Amino acid sequence: MPLKTIVLMLGFFSCHTVFAAEPKVDPEAIFALKVYPILKSKCLACHGDDPEKLKGDLDLRTRIASLKGGASGLPGLVARKADESTIYRAIARDDKEVSAMPPKENDQLSQDERAAFKAWIDGGAPWPSDARIEAIIQATKPKGVRVKTSLGLSSDWTNRAYEPENLWAYQPLVRPIVDKRKPDQNPIDGFIEAKLRAMNLAPAPGSGRRELLRRASFDITGLPPTPEEMDRFLRDPRSDELAWTEQVDRLLASPHAAEQLARHWLDLTRYADSAGFANDYERGSAWRYRDYVVRSFQSDKPYDRFVMEQIAGDELAPGDPESLIAVGFLRMGPWELTGMEVARVARQRFLDDITDTVGQVFLGHMLQCARCHDHKFDPVPTRDYYRIQAVFATTQIAERSVPFLESENQKGFEEKRYLEARKKELEQELARIRKVESEATERWKKTPEGKAGQKPPRHEFLSPADLGMERIARKGLERLKWEFDRYEPYAHSVYNGHFPKLKSIYAPFRIPADPMKGEPESSHILGGGDPFSPRDPVTPGVLSIAGEAQIPTTVEGRRTALARWIANPKNPLTARVMANRIWQWTMGQPIAGNPNNFGATGKKPTYPELLDWLAVEFVENGWSIRHLQRLILTSDAYRRSSTHPRPEHIRSRDPLGISYAVHQPRRLAAEELRDAMLAVSGELNRELGGIPVRPEIATEIAHQPRQVMGTFAAAYEPSPNPNDRHRRTLYTLKQRGVRDPFLEVFNAPASENSCEFRDVSTVAPQVFALFNSTTSQARALALAQRVTKETDSDEAAITQLFRLAYGRTPSEKELTLCLKHWQAQSVRQSKRVYERAPRPLQLERVAVEENTGTTFRFVERLPAAADFVPDAYPADASARIRGLMDVCLVILNSNEFIYLD
Numbered sequence: 001m002p003l004k005t006i007v008l009m010l011g012f013f014s015c016h017t018v019f020a021a022e023p024k025v026d027p028e029a030i031f032a033l034k035v036y037p038i039l040k041s042k043c044l045a046c047h048g049d050d051p052e053k054l055k056g057d058l059d060l061r062t063r064i065a066s067l068k069g070g071a072s073g074l075p076g077l078v079a080r081k082a083d084e085s086t087i088y089r090a091i092a093r094d095d096k097e098v099s100a101m102p103p104k105e106n107d108q109l110s111q112d113e114r115a116a117f118k119a120w121i122d123g124g125a126p127w128p129s130d131a132r133i134e135a136i137i138q139a140t141k142p143k144g145v146r147v148k149t150s151l152g153l154s155s156d157w158t159n160r161a162y163e164p165e166n167l168w169a170y171q172p173l174v175r176p177i178v179d180k181r182k183p184d185q186n187p188i189d190g191f192i193e194a195k196l197r198a199m200n201l202a203p204a205p206g207s208g209r210r211e212l213l214r215r216a217s218f219d220i221t222g223l224p225p226t227p228e229e230m231d232r233f234l235r236d237p238r239s240d241e242l243a244w245t246e247q248v249d250r251l252l253a254s255p256h257a258a259e260q261l262a263r264h265w266l267d268l269t270r271y272a273d274s275a276g277f278a279n280d281y282e283r284g285s286a287w288r289y290r291d292y293v294v295r296s297f298q299s300d301k302p303y304d305r306f307v308m309e310q311i312a313g314d315e316l317a318p319g320d321p322e323s324l325i326a327v328g329f330l331r332m333g334p335w336e337l338t339g340m341e342v343a344r345v346a347r348q349r350f351l352d353d354i355t356d357t358v359g360q361v362f363l364g365h366m367l368q369c370a371r372c373h374d375h376k377f378d379p380v381p382t383r384d385y386y387r388i389q390a391v392f393a394t395t396q397i398a399e400r401s402v403p404f405l406e407s408e409n410q411k412g413f414e415e416k417r418y419l420e421a422r423k424k425e426l427e428q429e430l431a432r433i434r435k436v437e438s439e440a441t442e443r444w445k446k447t448p449e450g451k452a453g454q455k456p457p458r459h460e461f462l463s464p465a466d467l468g469m470e471r472i473a474r475k476g477l478e479r480l481k482w483e484f485d486r487y488e489p490y491a492h493s494v495y496n497g498h499f500p501k502l503k504s505i506y507a508p509f510r511i512p513a514d515p516m517k518g519e520p521e522s523s524h525i526l527g528g529g530d531p532f533s534p535r536d537p538v539t540p541g542v543l544s545i546a547g548e549a550q551i552p553t554t555v556e557g558r559r560t561a562l563a564r565w566i567a568n569p570k571n572p573l574t575a576r577v578m579a580n581r582i583w584q585w586t587m588g589q590p591i592a593g594n595p596n597n598f599g600a601t602g603k604k605p606t607y608p609e610l611l612d613w614l615a616v617e618f619v620e621n622g623w624s625i626r627h628l629q630r631l632i633l634t635s636d637a638y639r640r641s642s643t644h645p646r647p648e649h650i651r652s653r654d655p656l657g658i659s660y661a662v663h664q665p666r667r668l669a670a671e672e673l674r675d676a677m678l679a680v681s682g683e684l685n686r687e688l689g690g691i692p693v694r695p696e697i698a699t700e701i702a703h704q705p706r707q708v709m710g711t712f713a714a715a716y717e718p719s720p721n722p723n724d725r726h727r728r729t730l731y732t733l734k735q736r737g738v739r740d741p742f743l744e745v746f747n748a749p750a751s752e753n754s755c756e757f758r759d760v761s762t763v764a765p766q767v768f769a770l771f772n773s774t775t776s777q778a779r780a781l782a783l784a785q786r787v788t789k790e791t792d793s794d795e796a797a798i799t800q801l802f803r804l805a806y807g808r809t810p811s812e813k814e815l816t817l818c819l820k821h822w823q824a825q826s827v828r829q830s831k832r833v834y835e836r837a838p839r840p841l842q843l844e845r846v847a848v849e850e851n852t853g854t855t856f857r858f859v860e861r862l863p864a865a866a867d868f869v870p871d872a873y874p875a876d877a878s879a880r881i882r883g884l885m886d887v888c889l890v891i892l893n894s895n896e897f898i899y900l901d
Helices: 003-012 015-021 027-047 063-068 086-092 111-122 130-139 164-170 187-198 209-221 227-235 240-253 255-269 287-298 303-316 321-331 343-363 382-391 413-445 464-487 558-566 574-587 608-620 625-633 647-653 670-681 741-745 765-772 774-790 794-806 812-830 879-892
Strands: 395-401 490-496 524-526 534-537 842-848 855-861
Touching (some): 027 111, 187 608, 187 625, 209 240, 227 794, 240 255, 240 625, 255 343, 287 321, 287 490, 303 321, 303 490, 303 558, 321 490, 343 558, 343 574, 382 524, 382 558, 413 464, 464 842, 741 765, 774 794, 812 879
Antiparallel strands (some): 524 534
8 A cells, every 4th residue: 555545544544443454554654643743742851852851761762762761671662562662551551560651641642642652663663764754744745735934843844735725814915806897886895796796696775774874883883873863864865875974984983983993802802800710809900901992993093003012012112101001912811820829830821821812813813722733724833833922931911100191081089998998997807816816925925835935826816707807808908909000000011021930929010120030031842832841942933824024032122023023014914814803893794704713724704805805905094994994884785784675595595694695683792782771771971981880780799709819809899870880881890700790691702712703692591681680670760761851742752762772763553552551561560669678788708717617707898888879760760650661671672672784
């Protein structure tokens, strides 16, 4: 059997099956394709990478050394006798006389891998030369595009072959020719209509003005149009083209358009106001990065500059506060360093997080796949992964002193007094316990045991409650240090220097006086991604298939060089990735279906020429996001109706809805839904920026006991002032350990991973959140109060309700039904009694003291509760208003309110 045929079979069947069916399989091929990669990835870190430190004196770099074996005196290999070979007995893990290898259970070889070793040894254990290994590898390559690099990479990477269709994202950007049938046609429509003709599909007619403005208002600002805005557009006597262009320009110029873009971007960056994991301490100054993103989109900052500032702002402009805030992007991932883990492990988790996030967000590549081995489908070798990671090897985390900008919203800082009240209470409790301990110690010293110089038996003279409260108070004071940063001129940022020697972090970390003091980090390929298994050293670099860049090896300047390479117009990935995102955020679905993955496993572009055209247009127009949005919004494709005269024909020819023959309806996102309810009820505070606010959430979530930093976390307390609670959802506290159940049930993503595209589910808990919750009831009551104040009759109130919620007036049937329901519910409400539950000022907690295992109780005070101003409550309204409240609740739960056509 020819060699090429044999090795291809190895790729399709398990080793065991192939070897059983084909005993003549070349053992050299087995070694090159199976055994040698295993030796490199799982064995040489201990048995060859450092000849001076061979574990068990076993050297696996050559056949001769492997035959000899190690300190046990037993031969490592016995040619043609696998069962007598120590190496095979070790990997088989069923021989008590030989230590199991690899030692970690999780690293053990699979059944197929063990079968490969056995077949190789039983075949004589040949060890071909490097050239022969390379020849065998190349003989197995399927036909495709060969990617060469000049990086001196290992033979198992150079000249690999890939399917041409999987390399589309790496091709140079060239503006495709537009198939325009009309001289003034939007180029976007030229591409789409050409494909519609090829699919024998006729596009749907254009949407009506009402549907179109409501669609665009939510897509661009995340908010519904006001009745006044709708009226102006509907009554505009000009042509649809001119009237619509004016509306597009108005919406894009709105500051709320920047907030909507920021929401999309923060999904990608995993923005949160706390650190996550077991130590979910708050990131007091993270909000400044969120507001930096809003300001950047508001000014239509060129995207290439936006990229560079977030990767290397502190290097590009070290004296610019905005740039020091921008690099908060590098700090958005969940992270902790405690005394319970090894600092190097925490550090490596930080580096892995940055490397993969930069790859996903800016390059459309999930680089994490190459952490342990060369990527199996994409041209991303492990060496490239660690070369990019080496760029960040001198990047250290810190909360940096950065003065507040004039443009930053500093309202709400008076809430700091609630933290001060909590701090004072904890300090008093800690002082009381330490006084008890000190007095007991002094008494103990006067006893015979004390005179012997023995350490006082602390557990004997402090009660379990005191022992538990000492920990709660001490740890609580530590946690407050992070919360106080919210009101201080610090930024969640980074600096360049050596890795400081840390075992754990008990307070916000500042830049040390000597940033170069500490451990200078060298960069290596890590065997299996293990920070304790360094292998080949690497220098800073970039993704080799997408071009080259000179990255300095000095402490400073690495990130700047990487950022310039990413933002270079010649980089084939960056513009494509962002153009795809802008299309997705405006049209509701991306052209390339996995915006964070432009590799072989990602969905291919449905309109590759259109995507390239958009990317070139993006770069040639100053990387302007607003320019690209305007082009999309003024296209016929965006303005099409969501219904088609021949729906069955559309479904049969375009079952996935990717042709843009019709506009795809969508449900409002979680934030849009909450903001829309506040907007129509008249409660929405449209102020921009500022510290996170805390809306009311379900009491069982807000008051649930929670552990942070080894002690009880403070209960979630909503902002006392309704004007603060009713800010846009973008500005609400995003705490990883306490998620708002309303947002969660409507598919708001968790912030542990970059979210490229939100899921949309329809599940029963959404009904309870939207129809039965006290929050929805409060919005419905406020809406009822609003429409009755703004009108002078029941008919006018219902009409205004429809105008606010739907952007239209009700039909006669709808008006009649709503009036009838209002009357019936008013009668029902007149018989109902509402009792407002008193708001607790404190909570009683039950805890277990960890040293003694004894249960104790303590009281947690809620300092903000005394100042809490509640929302409108049914008990404060008449039965007539409460009857209309029930009508409003139905409207807020209707498909027409929740979905966009």
